[in-house]
Amino acid sequence: MSKFFALIPAAGSGSRMGNELPKQYLSLNNRPMIYHAIHTLCQNQFIAGVFIVLAPSDTEWFKYDWSEFSEKLVVLSCGGLTRADSVLNGLTAAKQKNLVDTNDWILVHDAARPCLTSILLDKLINELAIDKVGGLLAVPVADTLKRSNTENRVAHTESRENLWQAQTPQMFRHDLLTQALRSTTNINVTDDASAVEALGFYPKLVLGDAYNFKVTYPQDLALAELIIQKRNNP
Ligand code: CTP
Numbered sequence: 339m340s341k342f343f344a345l346i347p348a349a350g351s352g353s354r355m356g357n358e359l360p361k362q363y364l365s366l367n368n369r370p371m372i373y374h375a376i377h378t379l380c381q382n383q384f385i386a387g388v389f390i391v392l393a394p395s396d397t398e399w400f401k402y403d404w405s406e407f408s409e410k411l412v413v414l415s416c417g418g419l420t421r422a423d424s425v426l427n428g429l430t431a432a433k434q435k436n437l438v439d440t441n442d443w444i445l446v447h448d449a450a451r452p453c454l455t456s457i458l459l460d461k462l463i464n465e466l467a468i469d470k471v472g473g474l475l476a477v478p479v480a481d482t483l484k485r486s487n488t489e490n491r492v493a494h495t496e497s498r499e500n501l502w503q504a505q506t507p508q509m510f511r512h513d514l515l516t517q518a519l520r521s522t523t524n525i526n527v528t529d530d531a532s533a534v535e536a537l538g539f540y541p542k543l544v545l546g547d548a549y550n551f552k553v554t555y556p557q558d559l560a561l562a563e564l565i566i567q568k569r570n571n572p
């Protein structure tokens with residue numbers, strides 16, 4: 339039987355957030371932001387282990403007490419220059435340490451998506467566990483889309499039909515994802531599915547929700563905090 343593992347790439351610097359501290363450590367409801375995703379993933383009954391991929395130079399991680407997650411959490415200090423490098427390095431390290439089998443499912447989840455719920459996580463796993471390829475949480479694009487010219491004027495309006503916004507977790511088997519990321523190291527892929535797509539596969543889109551957004555800019559942090567506070571005090 340193949341198992342399910344989560345892998346959280348957390349080696350980014352959060353440049354768009356504009357804070358010296360990488361965004362995964364910014365305070366969110368009195369915890370470093372990354373705590374929230376770790377908590378949801380470690381709590382999940384299907385997930386056998388959670389790999390955290392840190393930048394080799396990261397000292398911030400070790401300032402916190404993570405012992406409540408010690409049964410499932412594995413720290414891998416092998417992050418790379420891009421998100422794809424960090425994921426690939428994490429997959430390779432986990433395999434080298436004999437922690438995963440090539441047939442196991444890996445759910446890659448951004449450290450910067452703190453509002454993932456157990457309900458969505460269960461839904462993703464249930465919808466993909468018998469899938470041949472794997473897939474990802476995503477939401478249909480809601481806004482009207484404009485293509486700009488070089489002067490920031492509307493060149494034309496894009497159809498939003500069949501357009502989705504990719505989220506995470508993105509769930510693929512260890513061997514397929516490793517092969518996909520290895521073969522796309524020269525292309526700038528910003529998620530795992532695009533590497534798998536480049537091999538000619540069609541990842542499945544599983545309907546997520548807007549709460550599972552990625553904290554990218556300062557205003558996103560305040561929004562994530564409101565959502566988590568409301569969940570804790572309904
Ligand atoms: N990430 C990573 N290794 C990198 C770059 C990104 O592990 N070299 C991780 C981030 O830590 C984050 C996830 O990939 O959990 C999604 O990336 P993003 O939101 O782009 O985070 P950053 O790259 O840190 O932010 P920015 O692009 O604004 O610098």
Ligand code: MG
Nearest residue numbers: 350351352421
């Ligand atoms: Mg980035």
